[in-house]
Amino acid sequence: MAVSKLWSVTTRLGQVIDYATNPKKTAVRIIYTKAQYQALRDVIDYAKDEEKTEQEFYVEGINCNPETARDQFVSVKQGYGKEDGIQAYHGYLSFKEQDISPELAQKIGMEFANEVWGKRYQIVVTTHLNTKHLHCHFVINSVSFVDGKRLWGEEKAWFKFRLVADRICEKYGLYYNPKPNRSKQSSYYYKKEKAGMPTRYTMAREAIDKAISHSTNLAAMKYALKEMGCELQVSESRKYWTIIIKGYDKPIRLKNLGEEYTNEAIKRRLIENQRMKIEPFQRETFRPRQYRLPTRGNKLRKKGGLYGLYLYYCYRLGYLPKYKKQNTARLHYLLKEDLLKLDRISMEARLLGRENISTDKELFSYKASIENQIETLTDERTHLRKTLRRNLSDDELSKVKGQISTITDRIRTLRKEVTLCDGIAERSKVIEHNLEQVHADEDKFKGKERNRYEQRR
Incomplete structure (x- = not known):
């Protein structure tokens, strides 16, 4: 069976002829081994090999001399003024049999080319021996030397030429398939299916x-x-x-x-x-899945503790994140009441984060330590005030007054911390209650929306 193909050549006519007549592909070899076949140069190498040997080559021409085929092709084109467009057609005829001789392959190739194009076109016919299966190459001039008409229509309908190839193969006792299956999938789809792709x-x-x-x-x-x-x-x-x-x-x-x-x-x-009980076809109803991506509020809510509670509350009030503009239009009515206290709530949240306070026990422990510091500083300030009653120099007096002022500022700051602790202890329970009420109302609203959606479906 001969596998065949034909394609057009638009540029570099000499390169195609050089490829078809490449000595490394047409040279007779005494022994044909897989190593020798694999060692040959790539069939895509179109560079002409100028090194000639004394070996025999299977290169013949029909209506032309293969050594000067390029010039003869160009002369015919120039004679009819058709030098542009497709320069030639390049085809091949490959044989399935591995024991076919190069002489027989070349003979079949010449007979095939003569019958198909030999009456009107110039053809270079070669037999390549560089692959596992011998194959003939054809380079056909695109312009006829008889009337100057281009190769057209059925003259290049390679699908019809298979009948000629099959008849010649049958004549010489070579294998051919009288009823080939030409409805197979392309290699592209075959490879995708083999890889498990749809x-x-x-x-x-x-x-x-x-x-x-x-x-x-x-x-x-x-x-x-x-x-x-x-x-x-x-x-x-x-x-x-x-x-x-x-x-x-x-x-x-x-x-x-x-x-x-x-x-x-x-x-x-x-x-x-019909012999079995078949259920009638029913169209599948598409039920879209709804995926809820985790928000910043979900992450803050999972943090837990007093600090996490305050952060999540600030998020629900719109105070966090800072880069996002606060929108109070859709706030729950319970949350709107605390918008006026937002500065105080943010200060309490900073205290919890700075001191890493998560539980009530840690909060009261921190408050007790602050009160102890206040008591110690108060005693120290009382002692310094008693010192002022003594006869002191101006420098000593100024120094003592400076110490008293520093201690007073420190006591004032610590008292604010105590006030914040008291606010946290009182407000945390209110925040928890407000959030529980907000979540309950939201769940109730989502349930109503879900019921409306199911009814619309």
Whole structure:
């Protein structure tokens, strides 16, 4: 069996001819081993090899001399004024057999090229020996030397040339497939399916299998596929049944999906369902999942303790985060009452964070330590005031008064700390109660919204 292909060449005509006549690919080798084949240069290397050897090359020309083929191709183009556009066509003919001789491969290639293009075009025919399977290369001039017309229509319909190749292979006793399966998936889809990736072919199979599992006739199957967003074209008058998958425009022939999806196979599967109890197809209702991402409020609420309670309360009041503009329009009425006390609440929160206070016990312990400091400083200040009654110099008097002023400022600051502690002890219970009421009202509102949503569905 000969595998064939043809493609156009728009630039660098000489490079293509040099590639086809490359001595490293057409040279006769006495022994053909895998190592020798793998050691050959890449077939994409189009650079011409100028080093000639005394070995024999399988390079022939039809209506031209292969050594000067490029110049002869160009001369014909210039003669008819068709030097632009496609310069030539490059094709190949590869043989499945590994024991075919280079002489026979070249003979078949020449016979094939003569029958297809030999009457009107110049062709360079070569046989490459650098791969596991011998193959012939053809370089065809795009302009005919007979009438100056370009290679066109059926002259380059390579799909039709396979019949000529098969006939010649049969003539020389080579293998060929009289009924090839030309409806196979492309290698792109095959590789994606092999890797476990979804393709429109796998989607089509899944949709058809699901539709057949709920159907006993073609009408029910067509309805099920329609409900899934697919369009099925089936009719006794149609040779090929097709399906268009949701999200695609190009139809797929069912026979291309496999043996279980041909017209006869689908009819057989539907008839088998008639012997069993089949549940009718029901369209699946889509119920969207709602994901709630954690907010800053959730994180503050999980912090716990008095400090976490105050931080979360400041967040609900809109005081936190600082970068976000405070919006009091949608605040709960219980929270709005504490907006006027926001400065005092923020000071209490800073105290809890600075001293790392989380429990009532730690709060009262801190308050007791502050009161002890106040008592000690008060005694010290009383002693200094008694010192002022003595006869002191001006410098000593000024020094004692400065110490008294410093102690007084320190006592004033500590008394504010005590006041904040008292405020925290009193306000924390109120904050907890307010937040409980706010959460209860929010849960009640969410329940009503959920019920409305279910009713609309």
